[in-house]
Amino acid sequence: MLKNSLNVIIIAIAIVISSYLFSNAFQNRNKSSDNISVTGSGKKDFVSDLIVWSGSFSKKSMTLKEAYSELDSDRAKIKSYMSSKGIAANEMVFSAVNFNKEFETSYYENGTMRQQTFTGFTLTQSVNIQSKEVDKIEEISRQSSELINSGVEFYSSPPEYYYTKLAELKIQMIAEATKDASSRAKSIAENANASLGNLKKSDMGVFQITGQNSSEDFSYGGSFNTQSKNKTAHITVRLAYQVD
Known part of the structure; x- marks a missing residue:
């Protein structure tokens, strides 16, 4: 029992x-x-403080020695031109020379190959200029066609624009986006006659850089515009609060 x-x-x-x-x-x-999840955003316009500009030039000759000699002559003209525009020698970086043996192919009437005739060596070299004098280099890039008048076949590429203080800018924008998200959460809680408790979770969204006043699309992996001197940075932060 x-x-x-x-x-x-x-x-x-x-x-x-x-x-x-x-x-x-x-x-x-x-x-x-009983959580509130909100997304805050930050946006900042800024001007690039670093420019990277490049161009290429080439020469073709029947002998490799003659092609190298003519390319050396063009390189000297380019250095002289850049120096006259105020570009320092240490700002000009010339790449290794690339060369190709070129042939012209002839065909029979039935489409089969008849023969290949050697037409010469083509040598190509590029020059890269990196500078914080953005406006000056930008203007020189527009005037570089003047090199053609001196007999140099110079092909200019569009400048690329960067910002050297991007890490600092990103920190400022995270703070701005977090403040925006917190303000949204407080507003939602007040309208629901509740109060915010502890922050439970925070996540940073994608950091994007686009050209100012452009129609660029945002991408999941983050876009990073290098074509525009004037840029806009965007960032989002998602916060989750306990509701009391």
């Missing part, structure tokens, strides 16, 4: 404990679901 009574007591205690644990878990589940 005593043993049976003891078993009944143990079972009763177990039921009480199980009920408490289940009730507590249920309450915590509901409590954890």
